[in-house]
Amino acid sequence: MAGRFAPKSTRATVRGGQVVVPAGMPRQAAAPGRVRLWKPDGALDLGLVLGPLRRGPGDPTFRAGRDGSVWRASLTPAGPGTLRVAVYGGEVRGEAWGPGAEWLLGQLPELLGAADDPSAFVPRHRVVAAARHRRPGLRLTRTGLVLESLIPSVLEQKVTTDEAYRAWRSLVRRFGERAPGPAGVGERPMWVMPAPRTWALIPSWEWHKAGVDDKRASTILRAVRVAARLEQAVGMAAEAAQTRLEVVPGVGPWTSAETVQRSHGAADAVTVGDLHLPGIVGWALAGDRDADDEAMLRLLEPYAGQRHRAARLILLSGQTPARRAPRMPRGDIGRL
Template identity: 70%
Template sequence: MGAPAGSARVAEAVTREWTPPGPLDLRLVLGPLRRGPADPTFRALPDGSFWRATRTPAGPGTLRLTARGGRVEASAWGPGARWLLDQLPELLGEGDDPDAFRPRHRLLALARHHRPGLRLLRTGLVLESLIPSILEQKVTTDEAYRAWRLLVRTHGTPAPGPGGPAFTALQLYVMPDARSWALIPSWEWHRVGVDAKRSATVLRAVRVARRLEEAAAMALPEAAARLELVPGIGPWTSAETLQRSNGAADAVSVGDYHLPGIVGHALAGNRNADDEEMLDLLAPYAGQRHRATRLILLSGRTPPRRAPRMTPGDIARL
């Protein structure tokens, strides 16, 4: 079980500054890493700083980022601090190529014009995005966010950092390592509302964690194939993972409950589009289809709400 947040080990900071190759909006770039407003691994503060706690190949680490005068100022703590700073340009989209996107629809052109700071991040870490994506399979986001929050706070470890009341108040946690995920008892998964199918998928994934982490260095087709060798991981889950771990600009979340209708409504006025029509509409953006969907979502051009397609369940009561 994780220790109380106040017991997080105080660590010495290492720092770095980096100048991005173009406009950069930290909120847009880092936003996909946040799993709900109370995600214990991520904080966005009113002062414009972003805090991220993660488990790197070198160990736990905490990263604080701020943007000032066209530069990004970074501080990091913990065994993974150097790794986080070395990977900073990749994290913030240095390897991304926004100019490769050629909008063929006015909505996409306007969305790109109004969001010049959008770059696709690349964490280089598979498991940290794979596990919450598995938790999000076929449930509401609120249910998945709650499960992620409770599991990380209970079985993760307090994030290393500068100490002091302000840092303690953040209550940042590093997610469990593969062994700790594997040791979570079945009743604990049930208590946080995760059914046996999803928990079994997580357990199968952590057993081959090293092999899955290798996918971060693979091209999209090979990386997706590697992840989808694990029973329970399909195209939607692999895409949601590789968008974050690999910065995969072409990874489309096929099988999403809402995305086909959003894309269909935005590009063709059809809120009832299915996956096949969505892929047809995105075909002109081959190689950049994930960027196209990000821009559509950022445009605000979404269909009017109807009754929810899914209602929250509560298996913990069963």
């Protein structure tokens, strides 16, 4: 995990999952793809909604364009696809390329929070109410893809985020494929993550070069061997999906929660076992920087059914205690 409360090197959980997306004007893509227009029923902030899907500023599967767009390269059930999303005048324009284009466009509303119900959330603390007021465009994304969130979450287990992001970048670029459409060309092409069989065939020394220890690599290998069963969990309730994910040795409550928050848009899947989150929640709601998981869950009880949303709003509030401990030491097994 990243250093305590470090603002520039933290997990999506710690920073609240926000990506800065500059305002822009419509721009014609170099090679037009399939298009879908969709009008959300309320405020929509692309950076807030899609931010948790980015694994670091150099994520080869995610890009925030200067024209206000967000690009994602995904491995869908129909194959690889690239999606470009932008909001103009309150209307969303989605454009997609590749074999997975139709699937991505069909998933577009849920990706942008159409299945989420922000009105079900009732703030119980002033700091939470203020954060909600300042972030009216926050909705919880639902990608409909499990491995896409599970694998990078496993890579983030018990290491600094810099290490985890570097491993994700290295493995996706080394073993993935170029994103379909205009995003896959140029000096900084986007990439689609490897298919399950490709993950399974990565040799041990390549995991080592990417800085991934045997424990995390083994967890990913076990997961991709049952990839079809794990992807079926998208059709299950979030709690049941977590139970299925945790059957895989090496996948615990932290990893399963981080996964279903993205794949299912799970509003109540609060992350437990996190190095930073209990202290941040404890500080914001009770002035207790030393809160543990038990104390955090007790403080979040008034938000039952919406605990993940409450935690995100707390993270976005900026109410974090000053760092007083040294950062977690970085390790790089790839250099050993």
